[in-house]
Amino acid sequence: MLTPQLLDTLKRRETTLWINPLRSPSRPVFDPALVEQAARRFQRAGGLLARTVRSLAGGDGLVESPLIDAEPLRQALAGEGRWLIKADHRMPLAGSVKARGGFHEVLAYAERVALEAGWDGEDFASLAEPRWRSLFDEHRLIVGSTGNLGISIGLLSRALGFNAQVHMSRDASEWKKKLLRDEGAEVVEHDGDYAVAVQAGRREAEADEHAHFVDDERSELLFAGYAVAGERLASQLSAQGIEVSSKHPLLVYLPCGVGGAPGGITFGLKQVFGESVHCWFAEPVESPSVLVQLAAGLDSPVSVYDVGLDNQTLADGLAVAQASMLASRCMLDSLAGVFTVSDEALRGYLRLAQERLGERLEPSATAGFAGPHWLGEAAGRAWCEANGVDLHAATHVLWSTGGGLVPDEVFAGWVKAEEPE
Structure with a gap:
């Protein structure tokens, strides 16, 4: 519910963790067959992409990003369990999720x-x-x-x-x-x-x-194309010998704008891993569009403007006032929850990614870095206990959503806490 307490927290631009009270195993509201069709279309189109996209030339035309170790980041943020980054900032041609x-x-x-x-x-x-x-x-x-x-x-x-x-x-x-x-x-x-x-x-x-x-x-x-990521990530985890089960759950933290990309990814992951995966959306304090929509219910669209926010954030890729109703419907009973993050924190995470991992991201892509922290706080710990999640035994995947095409001077401006024209 969009309670007075939650409204007050949002209006004050205070970071928060919202736990989805309606999450439950259920029949998917999106057709899984459409995801299978998307996977087959990508496979069939590999030759075309290899002929037309320079960064895919000479290969099979697979549009995918690597899964990289994030142990130095875990140490810097005092996290638990195993940390990985799904490096969608390295996606061919587009440089993003x-x-x-x-x-x-x-x-x-x-x-x-x-x-x-x-x-x-x-x-x-x-x-x-x-x-x-x-x-x-x-x-x-x-x-x-x-x-x-x-x-x-x-x-x-x-x-x-x-x-x-x-x-x-x-x-x-x-x-x-x-x-x-x-x-x-x-x-x-x-x-x-x-x-x-x-x-x-x-x-x-x-x-x-x-x-x-x-x-x-x-x-x-679009949604089906995003959902293909579920099987792709499963293959990468398997290749690294990483178990996903009730004893070793998968926790995924996804930056969120309108909700389509993280919603599709969540749908795909739930199709593969079921109740062994728990997905969390990360939104800026000025633009928590999915949090507001899910908390208010799906009877009618609700925007961040309706709760007194201005949708102005350093995370331009997440600056969306009104969430996708398609994504919101699909997430209503499958998303674990949403947490918010400040622009100041995004800048700090941006520097950490560069210093500890040698990865150059855009601010939006670092929003998920706050996720493990929230699960270590009181409300998050209570959620973990209620859902049988051992953070130390879990695999944490921080989904990096963009930054691969960022010009040097723009990135330097972010790091120096000033945004160039």
Whole structure:
């Protein structure tokens, strides 16, 4: 419930841990078959991606990130158990968690356009040929984004030959806009926030029969693409000999904006590990959109503006006022909870990641670092006891969601506690 006490905590911009009271084993509200289809589409499209994405050339076209040891970070933060980072900031081309979902939707659209034009559907790699690229040049993908989804959609669309139009809010970083423009994508800027950019993109696509709108708030293609991460992580854990069970649970901490990417990942993980995995969302104190929506219930949309927050945060990738209702419905009985983090803490985690791990992230990508701390506090300890979770025996996965494409001067500005233009 969105209680007076919780409202007061949020309005005061105090960091907090919200434990989901409705979490319970249940029948999924999203079709698992769509995730299987997404996994097969990625496999079939490997040859096309290897031919069109420079960073995948010479390989099998797998769009995935490494799972890296985070022991130095655990020591610095006095954590328990085994710590790992799912390094989505190293994702090919897109440099963020948005690669799986965004790439999947672009590939699905390419498949649809080609099939309608007579493609036999057999060899995905053939879509790199001039005939199909010429066809794709007559179509465009449109998306509203704070940045990382726009990069994912924009860069792969251009790589395949599509036109791309990205509507971006005032919260989006200038370097992300420049990156897209340099790669030939059209960037449309709006004075309003993320929601305004999404609405504008949706209207633009509705007026163009050769356009496809990538809807970060409602898209099942995006959600299914993100959910493929569940099986991928399971394979990586198995390869490292890491057991996931009731005695050795998996605790996953996911930075959250609109909720689609962390929601899809959580869905995929729950399909694989069931009650042995516990997923937590991390949100900025100014933009806890999923926390507010889940606490208020799903009868109607609720935004952070409704509780007196301004949605202004250093974590531009998480600066979303209204959560995805699709993601919220899927998370209502499967998400362990949500914790919030301050901009000051994000800067500190940013420095730690660089100093202890040699990894360069963006502020949004460090939000999950606060998760193990919250589970070590009184409310978190009580939750662990109630759910039979031994933090020392657990594997903690901090999901790094972006930063791979950040320019040197921008990163230096973050570390120095000043944000360059």
